[in-house]
Amino acid sequence: SLVELPSFIQNLNKLKELDMSYCENLEILPTGVNLESLERLILWGCSRLKSFPDISSNINVLILYHTAIEELPPILRVENLVNLDMQRIKSDKLWKRVQPLTPLMDMLSPSLTSLSLEDIPTLVELASSFQNLNNLEELIIRDCINLETLPN
Numbered sequence: 001s002l003v004e005l006p007s008f009i010q011n012l013n014k015l016k017e018l019d020m021s022y023c024e025n026l027e028i029l030p031t032g033v034n035l036e037s038l039e040r041l042i043l044w045g046c047s048r049l050k051s052f053p054d055i056s057s058n059i060n061v062l063i064l065y066h067t068a069i070e071e072l073p074p075i076l077r078v079e080n081l082v083n084l085d086m087q088r089i090k091s092d093k094l095w096k097r098v099q100p101l102t103p104l105m106d107m108l109s110p111s112l113t114s115l116s117l118e119d120i121p122t123l124v125e126l127a128s129s130f131q132n133l134n135n136l137e138e139l140i141i142r143d144c145i146n147l148e149t150l151p152n
Contacts, residue, residue: 004028004030005020009033010034010035014037016039017040019040019044020042021043021046023046026043026046026048029052034057035055037058039056041059041061041062041063042063043063048068049068049069050069050091051069053073054073059080060081062085064085065089066089068090069089072094076107078107082109082111083114085116087116095121102129105129105130106127108132110132110135114138115133115140117140117142118140118143118144119142119143119144121145123147124146125148125150130150
């Protein structure tokens, strides 16, 4: 029944993982928080969560599977990211623009090892910066029905 993550979370300076899996009523994460130790943010199945703030500069695992995220934070620090899961995000707003992943792909770290994309109807091609992901070990692309090409 948790709808909002309490703001006292900002006091958990040694928190390394925040797993909110299947908090289906979760709608709000506090803003203005920088959990410097937070490395893993798992929001799997938070199907009412429409936005999330940039709450750590050290996240290396970001799981947004089956959320309703409408937009990514304007300043999303992804330089340490090794695992990004954006499967089954149910938000027409997030995917409405042409090439919705280009800004995100341009920011991704070459250290990314796992990328999961699913059900992105406006995805026609992956950004050319995709080829810079030299450490990518796992790539999952499912149900992106309009995907036509991959970078050379």
